[in-house]
Amino acid sequence: MSSGDEEALEEELAQLAAALPAQEWQPGAYQQWAALQSESDQHEFASRYLEQLAQLETNYLTTPIRPQEISAETRAVHRGLRLGLDLWIEAMQDCLEGARPAVILSKAELGSRYLVAVQVLERRLRQAFQGFPREDSR
Numbered sequence: 001m002s003s004g005d006e007e008a009l010e011e012e013l014a015q016l017a018a019a020l021p022a023q024e025w026q027p028g029a030y031q032q033w034a035a036l037q038s039e040s041d042q043h044e045f046a047s048r049y050l051e052q053l054a055q056l057e058t059n060y061l062t063t064p065i066r067p068q069e070i071s072a073e074t075r076a077v078h079r080g081l082r083l084g085l086d087l088w089i090e091a092m093q094d095c096l097e098g099a100r101p102a103v104i105l106s107k108a109e110l111g112s113r114y115l116v117a118v119q120v121l122e123r124r125l126r127q128a129f130q131g132f133p134r135e136d137s138r
Contacts (some may be wrong), residue, residue: 005072006072006075006076009072009073009076009121010076010079010080012121013076013077013079013080013114013117013118013121014117016117016120016121017080017110017113017114017116017117018113020113020116020117020120024116025109025112025113025115025116026112028112029049029088029108029112030105030108030109030112032045033045033046033049033095033104033105033108034105042095042101043095043096045095046092046093046095046096047092047096049088049092050089050092050093050096053085053088053089053092056085057085057089060081060085073125076121077118077121077122077125080114080115080117080118080121081114081115081118083111083114084111084112084113084114084115084118085111085115086111087107087108087110087111087114088107088108088111088112088115090107090111091104091105091107091108091111092104094107
């Protein structure tokens with residue numbers, strides 16, 4: 001695939017993220033944080049969630065990938081996943097630094113949208129390439 005294909009996939013990912021209905025991206029951490037009433041509960045949640053995000057990031061970054069597995073698709077998915085994780089990390093750091101809830105929720109929403117959009121795109125790609133012979137099966 002060319003860089004144009006990669007850009008098209010990234011644009012598709014951005015469009016998917018923007019178009020997701022709330023019931024797809026809100027459940028989970030976003031809803032849990034938004035429901036917290038006290039600042040101390042929000043800070044406690046943010047601290048715990050930052051630890052979980054750091055562990056997830058470490059696991060993801062240390063997952064071995066073979067050169068033949070790198071493609072426009074994997075690069076687009078990687079960038080979407082990084083963006084989603086980075087936005088959530090920023091949101092939780094903002095919480096700990098006393099940012100306004102609207103700022104925190106805005107970043108968390110976009111992060112959630114991208115993380116879910118990555119899953120949707122990945123499913124679409126798997127379906128599109130189902131039945132194609134794998135490189136390592138030849």
